[in-house]
Amino acid sequence: MSKIVVVGANHAGTAAINTITGFNENNEVVVFDQNSNISFLGCGMALWIGEQISKPDGLFYSNKEKLESQGAKINMNSSVDSVDFDKKIVHATLENGQKIEESYDKLILATGSLPIVPNVKGKDLENVQMVKLFQNAEDVIEKLKNPEIKTVAVVGAGYIGVELAEAFERKGKKVVLIDTMSTALSNYYDIEFSTMMDKNLESHGIQLAYGEMVKEIIGTTKVEGIITDKNQYKCDMVILAVGFRPNTALGGGKLKTLANGAYLVDETQQTNVKDVYAIGDCASVLFNSTGENSYIALATNAVRSGLIAGHNVCGKHMETNGVQGSNGIAIYDLKMVSTGLSEERAKKLGLEVESTSFEDLQKAAFIETENPKVKIKIVYDKNTRVVIGAQMASTYDMSMGIHMFSLAIQEKVTIDRLKLLDILFLPHFNQPYNYITMAALSAK
Ligand SMILES: Cc1cc2nc3c(=O)[nH]c(=O)nc-3n(C[C@H](O)[C@H](O)[C@H](O)COP(=O)(O)OP(=O)(O)OC[C@H]3O[C@@H](n4cnc5c(N)ncnc54)[C@H](O)[C@@H]3O)c2cc1C
Numbered sequence: 001m002s003k004i005v006v007v008g009a010n011h012a013g014t015a016a017i018n019t020i021t022g023f024n025e026n027n028e029v030v031v032f033d034q035n036s037n038i039s040f041l042g043c044g045m046a047l048w049i050g051e052q053i054s055k056p057d058g059l060f061y062s063n064k065e066k067l068e069s070q071g072a073k074i075n076m077n078s079s080v081d082s083v084d085f086d087k088k089i090v091h092a093t094l095e096n097g098q099k100i101e102e103s104y105d106k107l108i109l110a111t112g113s114l115p116i117v118p119n120v121k122g123k124d125l126e127n128v129q130m131v132k133l134f135q136n137a138e139d140v141i142e143k144l145k146n147p148e149i150k151t152v153a154v155v156g157a158g159y160i161g162v163e164l165a166e167a168f169e170r171k172g173k174k175v176v177l178i179d180t181m182s183t184a185l186s187n188y189y190d191i192e193f194s195t196m197m198d199k200n201l202e203s204h205g206i207q208l209a210y211g212e213m214v215k216e217i218i219g220t221t222k223v224e225g226i227i228t229d230k231n232q233y234k235c236d237m238v239i240l241a242v243g244f245r246p247n248t249a250l251g252g253g254k255l256k257t258l259a260n261g262a263y264l265v266d267e268t269q270q271t272n273v274k275d276v277y278a279i280g281d282c283a284s285v286l287f288n289s290t291g292e293n294s295y296i297a298l299a300t301n302a303v304r305s306g307l308i309a310g311h312n313v314c315g316k317h318m319e320t321n322g323v324q325g326s327n328g329i330a331i332y333d334l335k336m337v338s339t340g341l342s343e344e345r346a347k348k349l350g351l352e353v354e355s356t357s358f359e360d361l362q363k364a365a366f367i368e369t370e371n372p373k374v375k376i377k378i379v380y381d382k383n384t385r386v387v388i389g390a391q392m393a394s395t396y397d398m399s400m401g402i403h404m405f406s407l408a409i410q411e412k413v414t415i416d417r418l419k420l421l422d423i424l425f426l427p428h429f430n431q432p433y434n435y436i437t438m439a440a441l442s443a444k
Pocket residue numbers: 007008009010011012013032033034035041042043044045046078079080081110111112113114131132133160247250279280281282297298299300301302
């Protein structure tokens with residue numbers, strides 16, 4: 001029997017706690033989380049703000065009572081202030097202000113990430129909003145009730161920014177979407193895909209302000225406008241969504257990190273200090289497209305890494321497969337999914353790559369019901385021909401197709417092996433000369 005302390009009980013922490021308690025091995029599990037809620041699905045935030053769902057209740061899948069019924073001791077509103085890695089003790093402040101010491105045999109750090117805050121004048125004005133926690137969503141929803149909030153400037157056209165731009169437009173607000181890059185979603189898609197999203201956003205009246213760097217948020221007490229290196233926009237609310245950084249202050253220089261501060265972990269999620277594990281957004285992941293440890297903040301990675309650490313702290317050896325950073329987005333009718341590297345990002349990393357693309361109807365052409373076009377692009381290493389990325393876009397829900405490419409990258413499958421892959425055909429579903437086969441066959 002071991003005593004396992006878990007710091008942070010959102011997606012990664014909860015996955016680890018569920019795994020450990022699921023073994024029913026009478027391990028003592030003590031958990032600290034500085035927040036008042038557990039397992040908030042940020043992915044539902046835009047749906048809630050944009051009123052595509054009527055209430056937030058379904059955005060949580062666990063809570064203190066549930067985890068305690070499984071045998072863990074849960075301290076909510078309780079922060080861990082420091083860790084003595086030599087003595088194997090965490091120092092925490094409980095909800096009632098009491099300072100305590102908790103010893104551990106195994107420690108799991110699941111402290112997640114923090115939104116990056118650009119260091120610009122005016123960032124502390126009223127109505128400048130972060131969008132990470134449940135409480136942030138509550139604040140935004142409350143503020144949107146004020147009819148004086150007419151225009152929202154969203155800074156960052158990544159996943160959060162694009163999803164929220166849609167949500168604000170659905171709420172009848174004027175939206176300006178600002179990004180330093182020349183398209184939306186530039187971390188995930190090549191230009192022929194991201195421009196599809198840009199046209200989609202523009203066709204719904206969202207103003208795109210790309211290639212612009214925010215210099216200042218203006219106002220006396222509240223937001224009145226935003227100034228970039230190229231323009232000035234009048235607005236009543238500013239959303240900052242320019243990415244996450246790992247929340248790793250507890251490492252205190254003892255734990256090795258990537259350049260961005262994420263705890264460096266091995267294939268079992270263990271850090272460089274024995275018996276100390278790190279999972280989720282505070283940790284590195286092995287990125288199969290490059291073979292290197294990287295930072296990819298996703299709930300999917302958080303859950304998987306929690307499962308892995310949960311096994312290993314209980315003495316059940318489990319190793320990561322590495323990840324592909326598979327992701328998806330659905331804005332109005334447009335769905336886009338990607339995995340691994342885009343061609344542009346691969347080239348920026350100095351990789352020699354080729355790509356192959358195809359566009360066709362999803363189903364047999366004679367089908368008389370809904371039959372949208374699907375666009376696909378597969379990126380592969382020029383020398384080894386191993387697949388390292390794929391992107392798909394359509395108004396049709398083709399999202400399941402990307403999982404096969406995720407597996408192809410994980411298992412280092414070459415583009416040539418996809419040419420004759422046995423893909424089912426049924427006119428209701430797809431075409432015999434389907435776009436996956438055709439893209440692979442047209443590879444150089
Ligand atoms: C708006 C939004 C939409 C998203 N959509 C998606 C999506 O569609 N798909 C997807 O895969 N991912 C999505 N993500 C990303 C996903 O939410 C994160 O990757 C995920 O939350 C990471 O989980 P985590 O448990 O590692 O970290 P976090 O969610 O950051 O949780 C960390 C926890 O640690 C606690 N904590 C931190 N420090 C301490 C301390 N010192 N003491 C005690 N407790 C501490 C915090 O209170 C928190 O509960 C989205 C994120 C946002 C904000």
